[in-house]
Amino acid sequence: MAKISLRIGILIISLILALFFIINFNAFSGGVQVSDVSINSSAFDAGISKGEIIKQVDGVSVNSITAFYDEVSKIHILPVEIKVQTDSGLFKYDSTVLGFELDENNTIISLSNASSASGLKKNMTVEWINNYSLEDYSFSDIKEKVEPRQRIEILTNQEDYIFLTNENLGISVKPLSKTNIQTGLDIQGGARALVKPERRLDSMEMADLKAVIEQRLNTYGIKDVVVREASNPFSGEQFLVIELAGATPKELQDLIAKQGKFEAKIGNETIFVGGKGDITKVCKDDATCSGISQCVRTDQGYSCRFSFELSLSTKAARKQAEVTSHLSENISNGESYLNETLDLYLDDNLIDKLFISSDLKGKETTTVSVSGSGFGNSRQDATLNAQENMKKLQTVLITGSLPFKLNIEKLDTVSPTIGQEFTRSILIAALVAFIGVCIVIYLRFKKMKLFIPIIITVISEVLLTLGIAALIKWNMDLPSIAGIIAAIGTGVNDQVVMLDESETSKSYTIKERIKRAFFVIFSSYAVGLVSLFPLWFAGAGLLRGFALTTALGISVGVFITRPAFADILSKLTKE
Amino acid sequence: MEENTNGVGVDENSQNLPQQVKTEATIEQKEEIKQEKPRIEEKQPKEKKNYVLPFVTSETYSKHYKKFLLLWVIICLLIIANLFYMYSTTGDVMRKDVSLTGGTTISIYGNSLPNVNELSNYLSNKISEEVFVRTLNDITSGKQVAVIVETKADANLTQNAIEQFLGYPLTSDNSTIEVSGSNLSSSFYKQLIIALLISFLFMGITVFIIFKAPVPSLAVIQCGLFDVLGALVIANIFSLRVSTAGIAALLMMMGYSVGTDILLTTKVLKRRGENTIDYRMKSAFKTGIIMTLTSLVAVLLAYFVVTSPVLKQIFFILSAGLVMDVVGTWVGNAAIIKWYCDKKGYN
Numbered sequence: 001m002a003k004i005s006l007r008i009g010i011l012i013i014s015l016i017l018a019l020f021f022i023i024n025f026n027a028f029s030g031g032v033q034v035s036d037v038s039i040n041s042s043a044f045d046a047g048i049s050k051g052e053i054i055k056q057v058d059g060v061s062v063n064s065i066t067a068f069y070d071e072v073s074k075i076h077i078l079p080v081e082i083k084v085q086t087d088s089g090l091f092k093y094d095s096t097v098l099g100f101e102l103d104e105n106n107t108i109i110s111l112s113n114a115s116s117a118s119g120l121k122k123n124m125t126v127e128w129i130n131n132y133s134l135e136d137y138s139f140s141d142i143k144e145k146v147e148p149r150q151r152i153e154i155l156t157n158q159e160d161y162i163f164l165t166n167e168n169l170g171i172s173v174k175p176l177s178k179t180n181i182q183t184g185l186d187i188q189g190g191a192r193a194l195v196k197p198e199r200r201l202d203s204m205e206m207a208d209l210k211a212v213i214e215q216r217l218n219t220y221g222i223k224d225v226v227v228r229e230a231s232n233p234f235s236g237e238q239f240l241v242i243e244l245a246g247a248t249p250k251e252l253q254d255l256i257a258k259q260g261k262f263e264a265k266i267g268n269e270t271i272f273v274g275g276k277g278d279i280t281k282v283c284k285d286d287a288t289c290s291g292i293s294q295c296v297r298t299d300q301g302y303s304c305r306f307s308f309e310l311s312l313s314t315k316a317a318r319k320q321a322e323v324t325s326h327l328s329e330n331i332s333n334g335e336s337y338l339n340e341t342l343d344l345y346l347d348d349n350l351i352d353k354l355f356i357s358s359d360l361k362g363k364e365t366t367t368v369s370v371s372g373s374g375f376g377n378s379r380q381d382a383t384l385n386a387q388e389n390m391k392k393l394q395t396v397l398i399t400g401s402l403p404f405k406l407n408i409e410k411l412d413t414v415s416p417t418i419g420q421e422f423t424r425s426i427l428i429a430a431l432v433a434f435i436g437v438c439i440v441i442y443l444r445f446k447k448m449k450l451f452i453p454i455i456i457t458v459i460s461e462v463l464l465t466l467g468i469a470a471l472i473k474w475n476m477d478l479p480s481i482a483g484i485i486a487a488i489g490t491g492v493n494d495q496v497v498m499l500d501e502s503e504t505s506k507s508y509t510i511k512e513r514i515k516r517a518f519f520v521i522f523s524s525y526a527v528g529l530v531s532l533f534p535l536w537f538a539g540a541g542l543l544r545g546f547a548l549t550t551a552l553g554i555s556v557g558v559f560i561t562r563p564a565f566a567d568i569l570s571k572l573t574k575e
Numbered sequence: 576m577e578e579n580t581n582g583v584g585v586d587e588n589s590q591n592l593p594q595q596v597k598t599e600a601t602i603e604q605k606e607e608i609k610q611e612k613p614r615i616e617e618k619q620p621k622e623k624k625n626y627v628l629p630f631v632t633s634e635t636y637s638k639h640y641k642k643f644l645l646l647w648v649i650i651c652l653l654i655i656a657n658l659f660y661m662y663s664t665t666g667d668v669m670r671k672d673v674s675l676t677g678g679t680t681i682s683i684y685g686n687s688l689p690n691v692n693e694l695s696n697y698l699s700n701k702i703s704e705e706v707f708v709r710t711l712n713d714i715t716s717g718k719q720v721a722v723i724v725e726t727k728a729d730a731n732l733t734q735n736a737i738e739q740f741l742g743y744p745l746t747s748d749n750s751t752i753e754v755s756g757s758n759l760s761s762s763f764y765k766q767l768i769i770a771l772l773i774s775f776l777f778m779g780i781t782v783f784i785i786f787k788a789p790v791p792s793l794a795v796i797q798c799g800l801f802d803v804l805g806a807l808v809i810a811n812i813f814s815l816r817v818s819t820a821g822i823a824a825l826l827m828m829m830g831y832s833v834g835t836d837i838l839l840t841t842k843v844l845k846r847r848g849e850n851t852i853d854y855r856m857k858s859a860f861k862t863g864i865i866m867t868l869t870s871l872v873a874v875l876l877a878y879f880v881v882t883s884p885v886l887k888q889i890f891f892i893l894s895a896g897l898v899m900d901v902v903g904t905w906v907g908n909a910a911i912i913k914w915y916c917d918k919k920g921y922n
Contacts, residue, residue, distance in 0.1 A: 186885065189747070194759065232762055234769055409759035411730075414751045418684050421713075421720060422883040428715055429880035433873035440869045479820055482889040486827060489873050493834055493866040500862040520841050523785045524834040530777035531799075531830030534770035535823055539763045543823045546889075550827060 011564035018467025042165035056155040093118035184477025189416025230540035260396035272316035275400020302382035306390035307371035325362035480545030487553020643910035677757025678727035798903035805899030824892035835863040
């Protein structure tokens with residue numbers, strides 16, 4: 001045993017390499033990983049995204065989840081005095097938030113405990129808050145100005161974020177993953193869509209389409225997007241597989257199935273369209289030039305309006321000036337408007353009609369305010385819906401329309417919580433299966449010392465397969481795991497062949513016997529490998545994981561662990 | 576355990592076929608004469624008779640291989656009959672789930688899961704398409720993990736109906752929703768079937784390259800087909816609705832199953848002159864059956880423990896295929912190869 005043979009050496013080196021690829025050494029340098037950022041929180045607006053590693057909060061290193069939450073709980077926002085002037089008098093209270101909501105007539109429609117304790121009641125009409133008059137400022141602007149916020153500095157592996165936050169920072173964290181093994185959608189949760197373009201695309205068009213989809217999803221706020229091409233190898237049909245790991249946004253369907261063709265028209269004349277050509281900048285996530293302006297009660301519930309500003313290119317501005325110069329003026333409600341409206345179309349549906357103020361007639365203005373609305377049963381629902389619609393509209397205005405129409409052929413959303421349950425059951429299954437195999441082997445060979453090499457090879461094969469998967473950044477999905485288990489089955493099979501061969505045909509030397517075993521092993525390997533091959537191409541590649549891990553598993557088995565096992569075996573039998 | 580029942584099955588069959596036994600006897604005598612000369616190394620096997628699986632001895636194949644051949648033909652016919660029956664009643668050789676036909680699968684997770692029968696009745700009234708509702712259980716904790724609803728109906732319709740029944744909305748935290756268009760699903764199905772055929776072709780070519788001789792190669796190749804079709808029959812008997820993952824498992828079975836056949840054929844044909852053919856067959860059986868048994872124990876245990884429907888399906892198909900492999904290899908392939916050696920006069 002003193003000398004380590006070449007083959008055992010190769011196994012050991014491969015194992016060390018595999019561990020090197022599997023272990024995430026970043027995890028040792030400290031930090032916590034962002035597991036989720038709640039939408040519309042201050043961290044979300046600052047641009048912190050899922051997956052970033054937080055190293056420091058306000059200059060203090062955070063190496064555990066508790067350390068992070070301790071540091072975050074220090075964000076202690078002191079209440080400020082809030083003075084609300086209403087039609088029924090002045091009310092004062094100390095709070096970190098305003099604690100009430102207004103309708104379009106500045107009438108209070110809901111109250112929190114703190115604000116109602118001061119005597120504020122529903123149906124009172126608010127005139128000004130802390131010297132900000134509602135005539136001059138919108139309610140959301142005042143909220144922004146009055147509610148106290150604190151500066152926070154968060155250092156991540158990507159950037160040093162400094163921003164103002166209220167008490168809701170909106171970051172959830174998890175411990176750093178100790179491994180580099182990436183899990184697939186069906187384990188970590190997420191959404192996957194398989195879409196088909198309306199017609200055949202050449203490779204340039206396909207690349208364009210992919211880029212626009214990625215940009216559109218990123219602009220919308222979805223960060224981990226994978227867009228990959230797939231095709232039916234037999235009919236040549238083209239597909240795009242779009243995967244969002246860890247996120248299952250219900251807007252996904254709208255974002256990719258709708259082309260997002262935006263047009264602003266006056267009469268039949270198109271003034272500008274979505275995308276970089278006509279629009280130079282869209283105000284997004286900035287309360288000074290975008291937001292929900294007002295909500296009204298309607299027959300079916302509530303309707304909220306959103307508006308945001310955008311900057312037009314000079315070409316588009318000139319076009320607008322030219323068209324408006326031919327229009328006449330109309331006076332309604334004491335204000336003067338042009339006789340035609342600016343009509344906004346999204347995918348050929350009219351989404352809004354905007355009155356054009358008379359003083360814009362014939363003028364080249366580059367700043368345009370775009371608006372639209374959202375609806376809901378409650379005021380809150382309507383606000384959320386309006387925010388969602390605003391975000392979608394901003395997204396298509398920034399990215400332009402998709403160059404081609406897409407049909408969603410398959411859409412799967414997997415809950416992130418369920419994957420943990422699956423993982424747990426897989427680990428138990430692997431353990432139980434392993435014990436079962438050991439019992440069968442023991443009943444057959446009745447030698448305890450054979451377990452050591454079998455256990456070593458089984459564990460080695462799992463590690464080597466995982467190591468390669470981590471190296472090539474393969475997403476381990478459920479079929480991939482089934483593949484590993486199946487490959488290990490083959491591995492144990494081969495060991496049985498070798499053990500039996502080493503026991504029987506005593507007239508040969510141990511080396512010859514093992515050589516004979518290798519004929520069977522290599523033949524089975526060749527057959528196993530070629531029969532897996534077609535799976536790589538069929539079914540839009542969704543079952544590739546199964547083919548890949550099985551092929552990897554049996555390959556490392558045949559080329560690395562089996563030769564080492566043979567050497568260990570001949571050493572064991574010599575003794 | 577499967578091997579035991581198989582052994583019994585063989586005996587019963589031989590009792591039911593007295594005519595067959597007669598012809599057997601004459602062949603046996605012929606063999607006795609043939610084997611007279613090369614019986615130099617015959618001593619070894621007799622010493623080692625008492626093994627884990629005592630029902631296969633050196634004589635098993637030499638005495639009974641024609642019965643085995645007949646049994647194999649009968650099972651093949653039964654497989655074809657089942658697939659044909661399936662085809663004539665349902666229009667396909669297997670029951671397909673929505674991943675292959677198109678439709679919606681909604682899995683509901685959580686602590687308070689709905690009653691399957693009530694939900695099933697409720698949905699059948701609401702949805703015009705056929706609705707399948709089943710539970711997913713965790714054998715290790717004895718708990719019900721999920722309720723799975725499968726239907727060809729539209730996703731929104733199904734989701735609304737389930738939400739009405741539950742009284743709470745389905746979110747990404749308590750459910751998994753998979754929607755497949757019928758065009759795409761039937762295209763997937765076609766692709767996977769073609770992949771399966773190509774896989775079969777590749778396997779066949781490789782086997783031919785390894786053994787060169789047509790009859791032994793065909794004997795190995797038949798086993799791949801036998802296992803895949805046999806696994807389908809078991810799936811049909813258990814009313815399993817096959818998914819894309821299930822077909823992937825069938826495809827894998829194609830390559831996986833021939834390992835034991837390669838072992839058998841190598842031992843019988845490539846090691847002529849070492850001991851007798853019967854001894855070599857017995858020794859191949861001894862090794863091969865342990866190979867199959869270890870794999871079967873592993874995938875069967877995994878089948879019972881895992882809670883993911885995808886993995887459950889894969890492990891079910893692999894278990895079924897391995898059970899069939901015992902028959903395909905040690906009844907079918909073994910009998911064919913023995914018969915072939917007899918014809919050729921190999922020992």
